[in-house]
Amino acid sequence: MATHALSTRVSEMLGAKYPIFGFTHEIDVVVEVCLAGGIGVYGGTRNTPEEITEALEEISSRVGDLPFGIDLVLPKNMPEKNNREEIEAELPNAHRNFVDHLYEKYNVPRDNLPGARSRFVRSEEVARNQLDAVLRSDAKIFAMGVGSPPEMIGAAKEFGKTVLSLVGAPRHAEKALDAGADLIVAQGYDAGAHTGEIGTFSLVPQIVDLVAGKVPVLAAGGVATGRHIAAAFALGAEGVWMGTPWLTTKEHNTSPKMLNQLLNASSNDTVRSRSDSGKTLRMIKSAWSEEWDTEGNPKPLQMPYHDILVGDLLGSISRHQVEPLLHQPAGQGIAFFNEVKTVRETMEAFVAEASAVVQR
Ligand SMILES: Cc1cc2nc3c(=O)[nH]c(=O)nc-3n(C[C@H](O)[C@H](O)[C@H](O)COP(=O)(O)O)c2cc1C
Incomplete structure (x- = not known):
């Protein structure tokens, strides 16, 4: 070489x-x-x-x-x-209710399919x-x-x-x-x-x-x-x-809505949140991270309980491109990427x- x-x-x-x-x-x-x-x-x-x-x-x-x-x-x-049933049996009711509330509040279709985190x-x-x-x-x-x-x-x-x-x-x-x-x-x-x-x-x-x-x-x-x-x-x-x-x-297979968010994001538009996986993960800020960060709402569970709690919902948000909950992991360096190459x-x-x- x-x-x-x-x-x-x-x-x-x-x-x-x-x-x-x-x-x-x-x-x-x-x-x-x-x-x-x-x-x-x-x-x-x-x-x-x-x-x-x-x-x-x-x-x-x-x-x-x-x-x-x-x-x-x-x-x-x-x-x-x-074993998904075993994990589901341990999910607290307050958390399940909050997830139901998010489905309703943002009109997320219940398509009964798993997401990447709950497969x-x-x-x-x-x-x-x-x-x-x-x-x-x-x-x-x-x-x-x-x-x-x-x-x-x-x-x-x-x-x-x-x-x-x-x-x-x-x-x-x-x-x-x-x-x-x-x-x-x-x-x-x-x-x-x-x-x-x-x-x-x-x-x-x-x-x-x-x-x-x-x-x-x-x-x-x-x-x-x-x-x-x-x-x-x-x-x-x-x-x-x-x-x-x-x-x-x-x-990169990125949906047009997500691509638009990424191309327009500044370093300030990312946040570290446990709301996707239960571990701190830097993602594009959206109503998703804000909902989980709001005083009075349940706090994210630990991995892998959180994966199973929110995995299907996240899958549906992504499949149906439900704004304003749409988001994805990205770092502060996203500010440097403003056009598709x-x-x-x-x-x-x-x-x-x-x-x-x-x-x-
Ligand atoms: C969309 C996305 C998904 C990622 N998923 C993983 C993963 O599954 N495993 C992993 O080790 N790191 C993952 N990372 C972190 C990367 O391996 C890498 O450490 C990080 O992106 C480097 O910083 P940067 O985002 O500023 O380039 C992911 C990063 C991004 C942006």
Whole structure:
């Protein structure tokens, strides 16, 4: 692989042109990131093991020998079984009534279909089967979104995967290192979806110092331009990990209403809320986050109870495009994306600007 201004240990170790990771739930985006020289990572946590196998086979067949990854969120203390009835039996009445009230207040159709969060119960059983699908796949890279269970890192390494751990605080990085992670993604407060309390600029150099060169660190959370990529290098990161930039790309399957919200959103239009999954998740502000944040309304439950409480409702809001409850995860960097571009154009702009800044 030829070296250039953005080459680092990470691009060399993985055989990619650029140490730029693109996290996404869209197969087409994963493929285009890889074809443009980056490393596409498929977010598979809401997919069944069979779907994960199918998606990874498709990606592999479309990108050939280029490296790509798969990300799973594997939180601790989930129930053993994928048993929806058991979880439903424990949902408090006040919460069920509030969800009924939201259906009525916003005229959300009751179509009796599950949403992404309620297709199955996040459980030890599902996690084991998802991991099994990952291990048997051609994906070279396995990323763990929340937590770094040593037994899962060990299993992935036995199967020859390069393991990445997403961390939001120095203590999480220590655990990930001890568990054997090959790369650490330091993901700061600005980030879309599940995110912690520490800002990217404070977090990245702390993690870089803590890791002390043992493994490379990637910067994540608000990395949205080539300038951010150059800044990440200056902070000691050897690559970047991005999720928000792909949401407004041509290849991303975003509905016209959602796309309009994203293209017009400023950094102020995102909020961290537990209202989607039970864990703090940065999303576009909407009546959804406001309802759950209103004094006197029930507070979100813990994962996976909240997933099952609101999963069908969220599914219907999305299927029927029910404004003003429509929303989705996005980071503060959304302010930088005001027009639709292809993934390749987006990558080319990142690389050109970052290279110029690094050289300067
Ligand atoms: C729409 C969306 C969905 C996400 N879903 C996941 C996920 O399933 N697993 C995960 O590890 N991270 C997820 N993330 C977080 C990304 O992996 C990444 O850390 C984050 O987007 C980086 O910050 P940025 O949003 O500022 O680019 C998601 C992010 C977005 C924007």
